[in-house]
Amino acid sequence: MKRLEAVRMEQCIGCHSCSLACARLVHKKLSWNTAGIRISSAGGLTTGFEAQVCVACDPAPCAEVCPTDALKQRKGGGVIVKHDKCIKCGKCAEACPVDAIYYEPESDLPYLCIHCGRCVPFCPHNCIELREIPTYEEE
Amino acid sequence: MKMDPNFSRVLHVDLNTGKSKALQIEDRHMHIGGSGLAAVLYDRYGIDDAPADDPRQPLIFAIGPLTGFYPLMSKVVCGFRSPYTDEWSESHAGGRLALSIRFAGYDALMITGKAEKLSALVVGSRSCEIENVTYLRGKDVFATGKFLRRFGKKNAGHRSAIRIGQAGERGVAYACINVDSFRHFGRMGSGAAMGFKNLKGIVVSGDGSFDLPEGKAYAEMMKDIYKDITETGKMKKYHDLGTPQNLIPLNELQALPWNNLQKTQDEGVEGISGETFAEQLLLRQAACAGCPVGCIHIGLLRQQFASEHEFLYKQVSYDYEPIFAQGSMLGITNAADVLALLDETEKLGLDCMSAGVALAWAAEATEKGYISQEETIVELKFGEMKGFLEGLKFIASGENAFYQALSRGSMAAAKLYGGEDFACVLGQEMAGYATGEVFFVASAYGFRHSHLDTGGYAFDQNNTEKNADKAIEFMLEDERGRIYINCMMGCLFARGTYGPEKLKEALTAAGFQNIADNLEEAGKYIQKLRWQLKCRTGFDVDAVKIPKRFTEVVTWKGEIDTGYMDEVAQRYASAIKEMAKCGE
Numbered sequence: 001m002k003r004l005e006a007v008r009m010e011q012c013i014g015c016h017s018c019s020l021a022c023a024r025l026v027h028k029k030l031s032w033n034t035a036g037i038r039i040s041s042a043g044g045l046t047t048g049f050e051a052q053v054c055v056a057c058d059p060a061p062c063a064e065v066c067p068t069d070a071l072k073q074r075k076g077g078g079v080i081v082k083h084d085k086c087i088k089c090g091k092c093a094e095a096c097p098v099d100a101i102y103y104e105p106e107s108d109l110p111y112l113c114i115h116c117g118r119c120v121p122f123c124p125h126n127c128i129e130l131r132e133i134p135t136y137e138e139e
Numbered sequence: 140m141k142m143d144p145n146f147s148r149v150l151h152v153d154l155n156t157g158k159s160k161a162l163q164i165e166d167r168h169m170h171i172g173g174s175g176l177a178a179v180l181y182d183r184y185g186i187d188d189a190p191a192d193d194p195r196q197p198l199i200f201a202i203g204p205l206t207g208f209y210p211l212m213s214k215v216v217c218g219f220r221s222p223y224t225d226e227w228s229e230s231h232a233g234g235r236l237a238l239s240i241r242f243a244g245y246d247a248l249m250i251t252g253k254a255e256k257l258s259a260l261v262v263g264s265r266s267c268e269i270e271n272v273t274y275l276r277g278k279d280v281f282a283t284g285k286f287l288r289r290f291g292k293k294n295a296g297h298r299s300a301i302r303i304g305q306a307g308e309r310g311v312a313y314a315c316i317n318v319d320s321f322r323h324f325g326r327m328g329s330g331a332a333m334g335f336k337n338l339k340g341i342v343v344s345g346d347g348s349f350d351l352p353e354g355k356a357y358a359e360m361m362k363d364i365y366k367d368i369t370e371t372g373k374m375k376k377y378h379d380l381g382t383p384q385n386l387i388p389l390n391e392l393q394a395l396p397w398n399n400l401q402k403t404q405d406e407g408v409e410g411i412s413g414e415t416f417a418e419q420l421l422l423r424q425a426a427c428a429g430c431p432v433g434c435i436h437i438g439l440l441r442q443q444f445a446s447e448h449e450f451l452y453k454q455v456s457y458d459y460e461p462i463f464a465q466g467s468m469l470g471i472t473n474a475a476d477v478l479a480l481l482d483e484t485e486k487l488g489l490d491c492m493s494a495g496v497a498l499a500w501a502a503e504a505t506e507k508g509y510i511s512q513e514e515t516i517v518e519l520k521f522g523e524m525k526g527f528l529e530g531l532k533f534i535a536s537g538e539n540a541f542y543q544a545l546s547r548g549s550m551a552a553a554k555l556y557g558g559e560d561f562a563c564v565l566g567q568e569m570a571g572y573a574t575g576e577v578f579f580v581a582s583a584y585g586f587r588h589s590h591l592d593t594g595g596y597a598f599d600q601n602n603t604e605k606n607a608d609k610a611i612e613f614m615l616e617d618e619r620g621r622i623y624i625n626c627m628m629g630c631l632f633a634r635g636t637y638g639p640e641k642l643k644e645a646l647t648a649a650g651f652q653n654i655a656d657n658l659e660e661a662g663k664y665i666q667k668l669r670w671q672l673k674c675r676t677g678f679d680v681d682a683v684k685i686p687k688r689f690t691e692v693v694t695w696k697g698e699i700d701t702g703y704m705d706e707v708a709q710r711y712a713s714a715i716k717e718m719a720k721c722g723e
Contacts, residue, residue, distance in 0.1 A: 013433035014296075015426035016238070017210065017365075024351060025358055030142075030207050031348030032242050032297040032428075040296030046320060046454050049296070104348060105265075106140070124369055124431040 001076030002130045003115045004037065006051035011125045014039060014049045021122040027111055033102045036113030037128070051128070054078050054100040054113040058137075062092035062101060062112075071110070076133045078115050086110065140244050140264070140349050144204075144651045147176050147246040150267065151184075152260060154336055155194070155252030159267045161245075168653040168661060171626035172203035172246055174229060175665035177218030178672055180249055181227055187675045191220035191328075192310070192335045194253035200341075201247035202237050203628035205642075206429075207349075208357070208649045209364050211633035213237050213427040215318075216625065220676060222328035222335070223312040223493075223548060223567055227672040229587055229625075230329050233427035233435075234319035235345075237628060239299040242345030254337040257308075261290045263298075264347030275339045279486040280304040280317045287340045294344040302340035303330040304488025306535040310334055311546040313493035313567070317485065321425065321435050321456040325490045326589060327567060352650040360648035367636050369431055377434040377632055378424060382459035383413030386467075392600070393695045394574045396463065398470045398521045399499035400563050400688050403573045407472030411462055415474050422454060430630065440478040455482045460590075463571030464495030468563075469502065470521030483528055487535040493548070496568030498530050500549040500561065509557040514541035550686075560687035574599035575696060576704040577610045579689045584680065584711050586618075586669055591631060593617040603696065605703045611710045615718075622666050623658065670719030680712045 019035035027034050037053040056077030063071045063079045070086035071079040088108035093101040101112045117130030147164040164170070170179040177199045184197045199218040206212045215236045221228035240248065244264045254269065257276050261268045270290065275283050280302055287300040299319055306314035307330030314330030315323045324330075351357055368374055376384060389395040390408040397405045409415060420438040427435070440453040455478045465471065465480040484491045502519045504510045512518060516538060517529040533542040544552040553562040563569045565579060566588025572578050574596040581595030582588055590596060593614045602609070620634065629637050637645070639658060646655035654661065674680070685708065690701050 013424055013426040013435075014428070015431045015433060016428045017431045020207075020429060021365075023348070024361060028351050029348045030241075030351055032238065032345050034348045038296070106348070122365065122431070124433065 001074075001133045002117065003056040003077055003133055004053060004113055004117060004119070004128060005131050006037070006053055006128050007131075008125075008127045009049060009051055012039065012049040012051075012127045013125055014041065015124065017122040017124065018119040018128055022113075022119045025118050026114070026116060034104050034111040035102070036111065037119055038102065052098070052100055054115070055098055056115065056133070057097070061095040061097060065091040065095045067091070074115070077137075078113070081110070081112065081114060083109050140347050142349055142650065144653055147172060148244065149176075149180065149247045149249055150245045150262065151249045151251070152267070152269070153252045154250060154254040154258065154269065154338065157269050167204070168657040169664055171654055171661050171665065172206075173201050173214075173216050173628040174218075174622065174625040174669065175661065176201045176247055176626075177216050177229065178227075178665060178668045180247065181218055181672055182668065184249065184251060185220065185227070185672075191222045191225050191332060194336060195251060196220045196332070198250045198329075198332050198336060198338075199247055200236070200240065201628070202240050203626055204246075204651050204654060205627045205629070205645060205649060206237050207241040209361055209645055210368050211430045211432065211630045211636070212627060213429040214628040214630055215240065216628060217316065217324040217329045219329050219332040222310060222314075222331040224327070224677070226676045226678045228327040230324040230326050231591070231625070231628075232316070232318045232322045232324045233430070233630065234299060234322035235428040236299040236301060236318050236343060238428040239297070239343035239345040242297070242347050243343050244347045248341070248343070250336060250338065253335065257337050257339050259287060259290065259340045259342065260338060261342045263291060263294070263344035266344070272339050277305055277308065280488045281320070281486060283340055284317070284320055287342050290342045291344040294346050297346060298342060298344040300340060300342050302488075303333050304486060304535070306488040307331055307334040308339070309535065309537060309546075311489065311535060311537075312548055312551075313490040313497075313546075314488055315490045317488060321437065322427070323490070325492065327587065328490075330488050352648070356648040357650075360645055364636065364641075364645065365431070368633065373635060374432045374632065377432050380413035380417050381424075381434055381436040383416055383436070383457065383462055385459045386412045386462060387414070389572070392574075393693065394572060394600075395467055396563070396569070396571060396573045397467045399468060399496075399503040399561060400569070400573060400692060401503065403692060403694055405467065405472075408467070410472035411466040411474050411477055413459075416457060416462070420474055420478060427630070432632065434632065438474075438478050440475065440482055442479070453482050455485065457481060460571050461491045461495075464492040464568075465527070468495050468499040468571070469527055471524055472522065473524070476524040479524060480527055480531065483531050487531060489531065489535060492570065493568040494531055494534060496563050497534070497545050497549040497552070498527050500553065500558065500563065501530065501545060503561055504553070504556060504558040507558065510541065514539070514556070562686055563688055564686060565689070566683075572596035573692050573694060575694055576605075576699060576707055577614070579685055580704060580707045580711055581614055583683050583685050584708065584715060586673060591621070593621070605700060607703065607706045607710050610707050611714055614711060615714055619662055619666060622662050626661070626665060667718055667720070670715060674719045680715050683708070683712070
């Protein structure tokens with residue numbers, strides 16, 4: 001199994017190409033927010049950038065609190081998302097320890113990383129990687 | 140949210156009443172967006188016979204239909220009545236503002252009226268507030284940015300904070316609007332246009348989302364364009380050394396203005412070259428949101444502020460034009476000195492180009508005895524940074540009658556103190572290209588008086604023959620091509636990727652078939668409307684003058700041919716009249 005990791009964020013130039021690509025290609029939206037990976041700055045552009053992205057918890061607190069299995073535990077960490085099963089309770093976003101779930105107010109649906117790696121080729125500075133999960137973590 | 144291809148959605152904020160309206164501007168297939176939308180809004184809401192500082196005049200920030208859809212569609216046009224010329228004008232900037240406006244759900248923000256107290260406008264997809272920020276009176280651009288970032292905190296990274304400094308508050312004719320610390324609506328005085336409205340800053344949160352068109356066409360087009368931009372190497376130069384790569388080649392060509400354009404070449408160029416900046420001072424590159432190129436170069440300025448080992452550090456963005464204006468033009472040959480001047484300029488909220496060129500004029504006027512330290516307060520001498528550093532502060536504060544005049548432009552000061560022959564003004568203080576006749580004419584007569592209206596500098600460099608027909612044909616054709624890009628609000632670095640045919644395909648894939656089908660017609664309409672607005676608001680094409688200094692320039696081609704320059708000027712003036720149908 002693989003998971004997406006923002007491993008070299010110190011190289012980030014803040015172009016947002018990763019999150020825009022995720023929103024456009026994975027979630028079929030034109031948006032900054034409805035993306036699995038979102039880039040933020042901590043106090044203006046002079047401070048550099050950080051990525052808000054699912055860290056692939058196992059067990060995942062978001063899946064544990066989901067009452068309808070719209071978010072289900074993924075093998076190796078993270079979750080599998082089924083929007084059609086979501087009853088829009090919003091508990092998943094509250095449960096996420098790293099604020100990686102964006103709860104979109106218009107559609108009332110959670111948006112988060114599914115570790116598909118489609119954002120990776122859009123990063124011009126090699127900041128993100130789809131990495132094999134080490135076996136010691138999988139056990 | 141849904142996007143309607145037939146309408147532009149504009150948030151009109153009236154600072155007099157504190158109320159706002161979301162407008163639907165029809166006929167998007169004609170105005171497209173960006174420059175075209177700004178022109179249509181001015182046409183409807185502007186007041187031709189009132190001056191730039193009339194509170195009723197609109198201040199407009201517009202994006203294009205493709206903003207957010209494709210890479211490098213990352214610019215915003217600011218449309219305003221210029222405090223410098225009083226005419227309808229534009230200035231363009233990158234940063235995060237374009238995507239913030241898009242995801243806030245608008246194609247433009249338009250501000251009219253004047254707030255009773257110093258205010259900040261705070262906008263998002265579900266919010267619109269006018270905040271009292273009287274505590275920011277007189278605060279510099281950086282301090283203001285820090286305070287403004289208290290608004291919309293939950294959208295950190297997905298918002299933009301634009302603001303003015305002391306220069307904008309005081310109405311300096313070339314005050315700029317700072318965008319997200321490192322980018323600017325630099326030229327023609329947009330900062331003062333904002334100051335006239337008692338508006339210190341605007342925070343836009345891009346917190347909304349749009350559905351994409353059905354089908355695969357859009358995703359394929361987006362991937363195709365991204366690949367073209369990132370994998371063909373065509374953008375490498377903008378990321379690597381960036382625009383300062385031009386310093387050495389232009390100096391070698393004898394086309395880099397030095398010491399108020401008294402010469403076009405100097406061996407001191409090594410000290411301020413793109414290579415020197417990159418090797419000694421480059422801290423990192425950054426990007427506008429939505430652009431993978433990363434052309435923003437940020438230098439590290441380390442300054443000792445006390446005896447012993449007491450240092451502070453600052454991050455200062457640099458580019459070719461700022462290095463020309465506050466480096467070679469002032470005879471400065473040390474890169475860290477240039478950063479120190481740019482840092483001060485940034486804090487005060489001045490246009491670095493006009494401020495540098497204005498101080499260069501003052502240094503030569505001092506040399507020639509038109510003015511003395513009685514006027515300049517400090518010694519302004521080519522090559523010496525410290526005097527210019529103080530001079531910048533005096534321009535922003537309007538320290539005395541001389542600096543008040545200089546804050547209206549170097550020609551305004553020259554008219555009072557003498558030295559008009561060597562005021563390097565082509566509509567506004569010149570850009571950094573002493574390439575020859577076509578550039579000088581293009582800038583003096585051009586719509587924005589900018590090196591970005593047409594590539595006149597490139598024409599000078601690529602053509603040895605003196606053919607006025609060919610020059611005019613080039614300028615008109617090049618302007619039309621740039622209008623398409625400037626209505627989409629794409630970065631001009633991407634004009635090689637976004638030719639008219641590619642734009643049509645990209646528009647169609649994004650759901651704007653109506654604009655794609657009408658692109659040529661719309662381009663002609665917008666070109667004409669922009670020139671009409673400029674003429675209606677005071678531009679007299681027959682009154683344009685090119686100061687004597689520009690006729691004295693010696694480039695790699697030799698002396699300037701004034702006969703050729705006059706011919707190009709007359710022909711271009713006629714072409715502008717024809718385009719604008721001024722008087723009709």
